[in-house]
Amino acid sequence: MMEQERTTKRRRLAWDVAPSEAEAQRALVVGHEGATAAAAKHVSPPRRDDDREGHYVFNLGENLTPRYKILSKMGEGTFGRVLECWDRQTQERVAIKVVRSIRKYRDAAMIEIDVLQHLAKNDKGGSSHCVQIRNWFDYRNHICIVFEKLGPSLFDFLKRNKYCPFPVDLVREFGRQLLESVACFCFLASFLPRVSFPFFVLTLFYALSYPTDMHDLRLIHTDLKPENILLVSSEFIKLPGYKRSSSGEMPFRCLPKSSAIKLIDFGSTAFDNQNHSSIVSTRHYRAPEVILGLGWSYPCDMWSVGCILVELCTGEALFQTHENLEHLAMMERALGPLPEHMIRRASRGTEKYFRRGSRLNWPEGAVSRESIKAVKKLDRLKNMVSLHVDRARSTLTDLLHGLLRYDPSERLTARQALNHPFFRNLNE
Numbered sequence: 001m002m003e004q005e006r007t008t009k010r011r012r013l014a015w016d017v018a019p020s021e022a023e024a025q026r027a028l029v030v031g032h033e034g035a036t037a038a039a040a041k042h043v044s045p046p047r048r049d050d051d052r053e054g055h056y057v058f059n060l061g062e063n064l065t066p067r068y069k070i071l072s073k074m075g076e077g078t079f080g081r082v083l084e085c086w087d088r089q090t091q092e093r094v095a096i097k098v099v100r101s102i103r104k105y106r107d108a109a110m111i112e113i114d115v116l117q118h119l120a121k122n123d124k125g126g127s128s129h130c131v132q133i134r135n136w137f138d139y140r141n142h143i144c145i146v147f148e149k150l151g152p153s154l155f156d157f158l159k160r161n162k163y164c165p166f167p168v169d170l171v172r173e174f175g176r177q178l179l180e181s182v183a184c185f186c187f188l189a190s191f192l193p194r195v196s197f198p199f200f201v202l203t204l205f206y207a208l209s210y211p212t213d214m215h216d217l218r219l220i221h222t223d224l225k226p227e228n229i230l231l232v233s234s235e236f237i238k239l240p241g242y243k244r245s246s247s248g249e250m251p252f253r254c255l256p257k258s259s260a261i262k263l264i265d266f267g268s269t270a271f272d273n274q275n276h277s278s279i280v281s282t283r284h285y286r287a288p289e290v291i292l293g294l295g296w297s298y299p300c301d302m303w304s305v306g307c308i309l310v311e312l313c314t315g316e317a318l319f320q321t322h323e324n325l326e327h328l329a330m331m332e333r334a335l336g337p338l339p340e341h342m343i344r345r346a347s348r349g350t351e352k353y354f355r356r357g358s359r360l361n362w363p364e365g366a367v368s369r370e371s372i373k374a375v376k377k378l379d380r381l382k383n384m385v386s387l388h389v390d391r392a393r394s395t396l397t398d399l400l401h402g403l404l405r406y407d408p409s410e411r412l413t414a415r416q417a418l419n420h421p422f423f424r425n426l427n428e
């Protein structure tokens with residue numbers, strides 16, 4: 001259905017036609033006088049050229065269509081800018097992603113709308129941890145997606161808190177919601193031919209009693225990272241000093257008042273049955289099978305979840321790198337050697353990263369001494385966690401090792417992870 005909407009030309013709406021300069025001026029002057037003037041007051045500004053990158057040019061206080069008044073800029077990404085707007089119809093603040101007027105970003109935005117509508121349709125109880133879409137429209141060649149307004153991202157929160165890690169109980173809450181939003185029991189379909197009838201009924205009951213989530217819908221987010229996880233509320237509390245991750249004491253640290261989070265940015269989401277592009281995910285959160293060109297599916301999201309949980313506990317990104325060989329070397333340092341069977345199957349372009357086809361060409365292949373040093377600085381995963389976490393240290397480390405398994409077929413699924421003792425034995 002969306003496919004049809006995408007190819008057929010959409011009707012231009014009345015407010016999408018820019019007023020002439022004279023009309024706009026007149027509207028501003030006569031402003032509040034009479035009913036006609038009231039309508040004119042909410043007129044769109046005269047049409048302007050986009051900037052060089054295809055971003056929509058705006059002034060605060062202007063209207064983005066007569067319905068939405070622009071209040072502030074909330075964020076910027078590759079796809080466009082996110083503006084805080086006042087929705088005159090619903091009388092609430094919303095976040096509107098105004099997508100760049102460039103074909104590939106417009107196309108990606110249409111996919112994002114597809115995914116968001118798909119998620120909304122399946123969110124029966126309204127309990128989803130994915131951002132809600134409220135509306136969308138095409139305005140002066142910019143796709144605009146209207147979202148519920150959320151608070152800061154976990155990355156913004158960490159940054160404002162000078163990268164002071166979150167307490168483990170909060171990480172558990174974030175992790176649980178994150179896993180619920182990507183939860184997977186696609187195993188239902190694969191079980192069907194093999195299971196007995198009573199077991200099938202049990203499985204079906206289990207499936208129906210859980211809310212539907214991304215992996216259930218056969219969606220792979222592919223860009224999970226702290227920047228794309230938003231706190232629902234902006235409220236926080238200030239607590240007295242706490243030892244910071246890298247050095248020194250902070251006079252105080254902030255904690256969110258509520259642990260509720262939601263996922264955003266579905267512009268890179270893939271449907272499992274589609275052809276996949278070879279490279280996905282933001283570098284730090286990219287799974288080894290993606291780097292090695294082995295193909296990817298749901299488990300690539302689980303790897304990203306593992307990296308995110310480490311970052312929330314330690315305050316620092318686990319793999320701070322911008323280059324493949326260094327990235328693989330960091331993985332080996334923190335998690336042990338890559339399995340030979342994955343190296344043997346790795347795509348042609350990655351041969352240069354290995355010696356005699358089975359061992360990482362490290363440190364010989366390093367591009368600089370700094371790179372060798374950066375890898376050496378990294379500790380084993382277990383030690384990194386121990387440095388920051390007291391309670392639940394061993395269960396958390398075990399969970400992280402399950403999420404960061406090299407072989408995607410051995411990696412924990414979201415459902416398995418949710419059943420892990422880290423989420424079950426809260427008193428440990």
Ligand SMILES: Nc1ncnc2c1ncn2[C@@H]1O[C@H](COP(=O)(O)OP(=O)(O)OP(=O)(O)O)[C@@H](O)[C@H]1O
Nearest residue numbers: 074075076077078079080082095147148149150265
């Ligand atoms: N619903 C929302 N409520 C509040 N802020 C939001 C909301 N959606 C997005 N933002 C802010 O806008 C920023 C950019 O949004 P988003 O990640 O969707 O854009 P993008 O162009 O797709 O980014 P990327 O370059 O990561 O693909 C976010 O990091 C966040 O700070």
